[in-house]
Amino acid sequence: MPELPEVETTLRGIEPHIDGQIISDVIIRNKNLRWPIPAAIKKQLPGQKLLQLQRRGKYLFLITAKGTAILHLGMSGSLRINDAGTVAEKHDHVDIVFANGKILRFRDPRRFGCLLWTEKPVEQHKLISGMGPEPLTDAFNGDYLYAKSSGRKNNVKGFIMDGKVVTGVGNIYASEALFAAGILPGRQSGRISKQRYQLLAGCIKDVLARAIAQGGTTLKDFTREDGQPGYFKQSLKVYDRAGESCVNCRQAIKQKQLNQRSTYYCSHCQH
DNA sequence: ACTTCGACCTGTTGGC
DNA sequence: TGCCAACAGGTCGAAG
Numbered sequence: 022m023p024e025l026p027e028v029e030t031t032l033r034g035i036e037p038h039i040d041g042q043i044i045s046d047v048i049i050r051n052k053n054l055r056w057p058i059p060a061a062i063k064k065q066l067p068g069q070k071l072l073q074l075q076r077r078g079k080y081l082f083l084i085t086a087k088g089t090a091i092l093h094l095g096m097s098g099s100l101r102i103n104d105a106g107t108v109a110e111k112h113d114h115v116d117i118v119f120a121n122g123k124i125l126r127f128r129d130p131r132r133f134g135c136l137l138w139t140e141k142p143v144e145q146h147k148l149i150s151g152m153g154p155e156p157l158t159d160a161f162n163g164d165y166l167y168a169k170s171s172g173r174k175n176n177v178k179g180f181i182m183d184g185k186v187v188t189g190v191g192n193i194y195a196s197e198a199l200f201a202a203g204i205l206p207g208r209q210s211g212r213i214s215k216q217r218y219q220l221l222a223g224c225i226k227d228v229l230a231r232a233i234a235q236g237g238t239t240l241k242d243f244t245r246e247d248g249q250p251g252y253f254k255q256s257l258k259v260y261d262r263a264g265e266s267c268v269n270c271r272q273a274i275k276q277k278q279l280n281q282r283s284t285y286y287c288s289h290c291q292h
Numbered sequence: 293a294c295t296t297c298g299a300c301c302t303g304t305t306g307g308c
Numbered sequence: 309t310g311c312c313a314a315c316a317g318g319t320c321g322a323a324g
Contacts, residue, residue, distance in 0.1 A: 022316080095300095134318090174294080184318090283315080298323100
């Protein structure tokens, strides 16, 4: 479900309620997420002050003096802020209870998400250390993409969705950014010019920044921490629009499987 | 070092 | 209306 804009929207929504607050309890109803939730989450978090909330790619970090909780929403995860006493529903696997009476509630029907614990600097964690640059920083640009793509044989959509290349670009925004840049998703990544990568890097930044400004994309079930949807769906130009007319040329938007993921594009505007 | 593919889950949708 | 296959916003880790 969530890509970078949805995770960022979630972070901004929950932060004012819990930043700087003391964790009073952790309730784990089902520890069987992608990896089992370690016992240290329940053992170490209570009594700790939440010093900082951070996002890295699609991961969220809950930083305390003792260590850092690493949270990923997977395909179907979401976080809500509830008041103490709110009844948990079917897939509400974890509550982090705060002394101010708020509960951070982690729901994840498919359980592809995770909640892990580390006491080392979080950037040294195995899942984090190999990650590519954040797309909204200066370290991510066309020169970087061009250099990184040298000699590569995969298609450009798979290339920009590779978290070791750049983090946070998922299936929606990969299609959208490639449309904005006029590049066919199936084009071989190692055979694209530096100039086109400069355009693409700018389009990735632009589409992600605009999606964040709109509170993310609600396709089916993504909601913000307060239950409100994101409004970027109305700005999508190709994703989930197979057969509808291209906003530029009016030809039908095409859909095909690429790397086992649905991919949307305009065969007239993209080459 | 890079690429492809299977795996992990539940819920919803669309075709017959 | 009902059933069942196909699909869904992610990404790790194994195998080639």
